[in-house]
Amino acid sequence: MELGVSIGSIYSHSLIGMWEDQEDGSLGPRKTPRQKAIHMKGRDHALRVLADWQLALPDWQAYYDVRLKSEHMIRIAREWHCDYALMHSNRGCEGTSVGLPENRAALINAGIPTLAFEGNMAEPGEVDEVGIIHRIDVFMHAHDHKRLEN
Numbered sequence: 001m002e003l004g005v006s007i008g009s010i011y012s013h014s015l016i017g018m019w020e021d022q023e024d025g026s027l028g029p030r031k032t033p034r035q036k037a038i039h040m041k042g043r044d045h046a047l048r049v050l051a052d053w054q055l056a057l058p059d060w061q062a063y064y065d066v067r068l069k070s071e072h073m074i075r076i077a078r079e080w081h082c083d084y085a086l087m088h089s090n091r092g093c094e095g096t097s098v099g100l101p102e103n104r105a106a107l108i109n110a111g112i113p114t115l116a117f118e119g120n121m122a123e124p125g126e127v128d129e130v131g132i133i134h135r136i137d138v139f140m141h142a143h144d145h146k147r148l149e150n
Helices: 010-015 043-055 058-064 066-079 100-109 129-142
Strands: 019-021 027-029 085-090 114-119
Touching (some): 010 066, 058 066, 066 100, 114 129
Parallel strands (some): 085 114
């Protein structure tokens, strides 16, 4: 029996996740300024380092070109050996949902089965939790995975 494991989300991988190419070509954690031996030489230099750090977040880049977000999602799925993708279309944070139809199509075209579902982190009462769980169950069952019983 196989288990489904969530490896993260747009929030952990793009909004706060810092990634860069590693020496072996894989995607890995970005080195911090301290790890790069960057010593701040005054306020202006520190602000430039901070701006560079923030602008490198994958999600900011995706606001300008949805293809970058799709490439990042596919890369994570492949490098971390994901069998499927579950995509949360978050009505409570429209920015993170920018380009989701295009992202879903890119994942599917890359051979990664993908299920999209709607929710709202700002208004949990708007979420059809039973419906979402049912859709995930059907999706997983269609891919030969069974739900574990408590």
